[in-house]
Amino acid sequence: MSEKAKKPQKLKARLPRGFVDRSAADIHATNEMIEKIRRVYELYGFDPVETPLFEYTDALGKFLPDSDRPNEGVFSLQDDDDQWMSLRYDLTAPLARHVAENFNEIQLPYRTYRAGYVFRNEKPGPGRFRQFMQFDADTVGAAGVQADAEMCMMMADTLEALGIQRGDYVVRVNNRKVLDGVMEAIGLGGEDNAGRRLNVLRAIDKLDKFGPEGVKLLLGPGRKDESGDFTKGAGLGEEQIEKVLFFVGIKDYAASADDLAKLVAGTSKGEEGVEELNIIGALVTSAGYDATRIKIDPSVVRGLEYYTGPVYEAELSFDVTNEKGEKVVFGSVGGGGRYDGLVSRFMGQPVPATGFSIGVSRLMTALKNLGKLGQVKPLAPVLITVMDGDVQSMGR
Template sequence: MSEKTKKPQKLKARLPRGFVDREAADIRAVNEMTAKIREVYERYGFDPVETPLFEYTDALGKFLPDADRPNEGVFSLMDDDEQWMSLRYDLTAPLARHVAENFNEIQLPYRTYRAGYVFRNEKPGPGRFRQFMQFDADSVGAPGVQSDAEMCMMMADTMEALGIKRGDYVIRVNNRKVLDGVMEAIGVGGEENFNRRLTVLRAIDKLDKFGTEGVSLLLGEGRKDESGDFTKGAGLNADQIEKVLFFVGITDYAQSAVHLAELVAGTEKGAEGVDELNTIRSLVLGAGYGPDRIKIDPSVVRGLEYYTGPVYEAELTFDVTNEKGEKVVFGSVGGGGRYDGLVSRFMGQPVPATGFSIGVSRLMTALKNLGKLGADEVLAPVLVTVMDGDVESMGRYQRFTQALRNEGIRAEMYQGNWKKFGNQLKYADRRGSPIAIIQGGDERAQGVVQIKDLIEGKRLSGEITDNAEWREARVAQDVVPEAELVAKVREILEAQAEDRRRAKQVNV
């Protein structure tokens, strides 16, 4: 075959690695969830703001351009005036740029929320995507820790608004300054010990996974895992390890606060951090949020090189089964803290800020585990079938469809090959349509329509085995005047809804 007669190569449809297509059920679940979150944020006096997907790369803060291209971690391109732009890595850095750029116009404290996609140019893996959604709330220009305490209370209220009952979640709170004080108190403060402190932080972060004994090894010489691989430790001595383990092992803050204050006494920031934790604890207790909802927990070490004060994490405490079939605690669904340095990068002056970010996909997974999403199931549309294809008949079918829509009922007129009526009912079945509307020539002459209850029909069809009995029963089918179409459809839909409610009550 010559080059000219060769068939053109078909383009292969392929989804980029690390990205997902979202179907109707997931989209509706996210919308349902974010609406409940938004309602809580609005109640606290936060307003929405939206920033673009792209920012100039240097504005992102964590990732600055190399001589010829930005660092790995962000998706970047150069625009026509040879400036590097990147897809946003999170929602906080764009907010910092927005505040700095509009600083003279906005009202401080600037209390905002926003939901949107963020992008990570990282190797994708199971449950690790390059595009995912976050839902953030931030307060910029509020220096006191009462704004941090309020953020924690708002997160607790959000968990409960989503149907997560008390005891299944906890908002855990720590303070960067306290940990800095502990590091200074054991002799690993200062710039010269930066890498060593990171090793200590990583060790503390493994507390849930390896327990006190494993963390103790990582704080000391190192730890060998089951495969024989060795992880080098922070090289702390026994006295240093004991002090770190005391700090992260605090479970009853009220009893340990005095000892903690003694540990960090004389350090530059430690005592200030303890005072801030005490203030947060007093504020949340005064507002009725006990340690079953908001808990001071020194083992929280999330992003401590980024935050400048209080840090907090929303953790779900119920068990789920992982890929290996093991029961594990679900864990974190969001976190945040005080980041007083981020807006200041643009301003040359201190601008206090605190915020919280929810991982939407992860939280949605948790809510599905709890059966808290999809309660308001979206009903498939009523199908108006097509028996005749002439213009007058099609106009009549369209009129039926619009009459249903005008009364708030989901409806669609069949758009495929109408000549094979069986295909229309198969389509209705695959769509999950609750009702089919049928009008042929005989019905049109009489000014009536057939209304077929497809849900009841499916149920009855399992009880009828004889064809003659089927024809005689006219399974779940009514004939009504055209003028009564909408009222009859609504009556059937309400009966179906009542059946679903009863079925749910039986299952519960």
Template sequence: MSDKSKKPQKLKARLPRGFVDREAADIRAVNEMTAKIREVYERYGFDPVETPLFEYTDALGKFLPDADRPNEGVFSLQDDDDQWMSLRYDLTAPLARHVAENFNEIQLPYRTYRAGYVFRNEKPGPGRFRQFMQFDADSVGAPGVQADAEMCMMMADTLEALGLKGQYAIRVNNRKLLDGVLEIIGLGGEENTEKRLIVLRAMDKLDKFGIPGVRLLLGEGRKDESGDFTKGAGLDETRIDRVVELLEATKRSAEETLDAIAAVVGNNETAKQGFEELRTIAHLIIAAGYTDRVFISPSVVRGLEYYTGPVYEAELTFDVTNEKGEKVVFGSVGGGGRYDGLVSRFMGQPVPATGFSIGVSRLMTALKNLGKLGQDDVIAPVLVTVMDGDVESMSRYQKFTQALRAAGVRAEMYQGNWKKFGNQLKYADRRGCPIAIIQGGDERAQGVVQLKDLIEGKRLSGEITDNAEWREARVAQDVVPEGELVGKVLEILAAQAEDRRRAKGETTPYDSKPYDPNQEPYSDADV
């Protein structure tokens, strides 16, 4: 048998592991959400900036892979002059590179925001993807903690703008405070770097395991329900008590929390610096009226090692059901802090900076679960059907379509096999088209078009049982002169919008009495 007789093997369509395709509803939901976030950032005086997806690998800081493992944690490749480049791991390291490279041209403080995808070459799992979107805001060249306080207020205003009033908390701590307490219990110096990280990771598990679980992780270790054992930091009870005392310092008010922190700090200089910065932030929060949204919380531990001062986290406080059927707090949707050393790596001089990042996908999930996103469904296009395929007829259909678009109506002319008209109406049904426009030879000769109200027609088909009811019902099909096509379409779309509004139980003062153009405007007394 010759090679010519062999059938070519079909290419298998495969989505790469850890990646997702996004459909129209999710894309629109993200656009709706990011537009609201962007509006808040702009109101605070921040400007957009965009960096490329790729950076030279050595610019990624702590995520720099080993020379013999260039794809460890990041996706990397070599360019044509053998330099390693990597897909960005976050949006902060590229910003640091951008600032350093353009330092003499930019105006400090440099207040910017940017949204974009970041990439992690890590094992994917449930809810854990290799590509996801972040939305960051940063202020570079702002040394005072008033910049950190403002970031926390901007995070609060962002969540308010997304409809989450009363369902979130912005929690603020300081890495100097944490580092100082670790010095107090004898874990200062480079020789204790690894042990400090173990302690910080244990503290970060407070929300998940509570104080008893954290005590185990600070001590010999903790065994979970499955029997897996996590080795602890190996601290004695006295040192564990000091760490727990800090974790429990969060009180009802900022003043009470600061008093409790002061009792833990003692005379340690590092911890005192962190305490003073937190106290300044607390005063700014009180003065601005944000005490019900932004809280001093010494249990906050941000994971990235480059934070050098205040750290903050945005947490959604309502309950959700996890995969085990348990009620748990939704938790963090973003956070950040001060990173005074990141830009300095390129500069050889101190460059203060602070910023935060929102996890777009996670926040979008929360908003959709609460019904605060994607509720205003995009209306499917009005369909101009095709009855005849000659050039003259097609030209008329195209003219109708463009006239609707010019009036702001979403519209499309059928592009499939026009010879099977039933398929066109099936297509309109599957698309959820609100109206179908029909003009055959007879209608064209009379200069008219048929309009089918597909939404009303679908409702009537389910409710009407005899011809008498059909004659008395709202007309689901109409014939109008070509010149009145656009006006009639707008009228039908308005009626459909009113039906949707009433179905949701929404009312206006005008629902209670008919509109009279000669009447004075409605007042509250009329309702």
């Protein structure tokens, strides 16, 4: 042969986008944090359970197979009998499947916790990964909002056990029923208005970012940002906007509860939701958790796909420096709510449930900012020297 044989090309070592290799220091810090969280959960009487990384796709709720493959958002494959399976998107839907499948053996209320990786088939970006860890606690089989109040108190205790001081965090609480009541009160009830309700929720969710004036524009005709990009608004009228802004602008819930009750009076669930918030407020206050630790806050709008009652969010209120060098409030490190319909999908009967999920990586970043992690030094390495075939000496 006249030509030299081509050398086989070297395989390129590439970490998949949106995934990370974890260092020893990161693993030690994570283990240290999870152990502290676990101790609080077990003091409250919660026991561990573990579900697999894969579930049948139809068990994951809104992420169902279409005619060719499951919708985007989950990593999916077909097994050998052509059934779609997906890597779990969160830890809640797998728990709902586990409870339904073992319902006759489980003693209610079923109080459980679990930590594990979840997977999102989304475009990765700064601080946004396709694999990350969550730590959840759930109570299944308790219909009363006492269980929701307990979740909020347990979250406050967890943050303090991790070294986050009072004043540096708050657990904010809202209720899906109240939000639905406000929507009904402004004429956006029913299935026909689902799209407009979603636009209103998206606008409310921008309150911290754009303030009341920015939200007012998003609720109305729309908003143009500094670059000139225009975001179409929800198209509400002046009176509708006023009612929504009153609701999300409530700072002192106790002083505004009566006005809120009037706003949602006559709606199918609104009055019930206000009463539930009142009970949660009374329970946490009587247990010694004042509004600086657990606060009723109608501006909380978090992932409302399957929540049916109280929703809650744990936020850290100290400043950190972002990628652009700006001082910003750290923000949310976890949240959850009541999801009475999730287990019921498998059962054909009502099964109440409520739960809280901590974003482990995000909370760990916050603890590192506060100097609360990685203080324990790992064991020093051991050196073994071989002097000859018969004698070994060992020293530190």
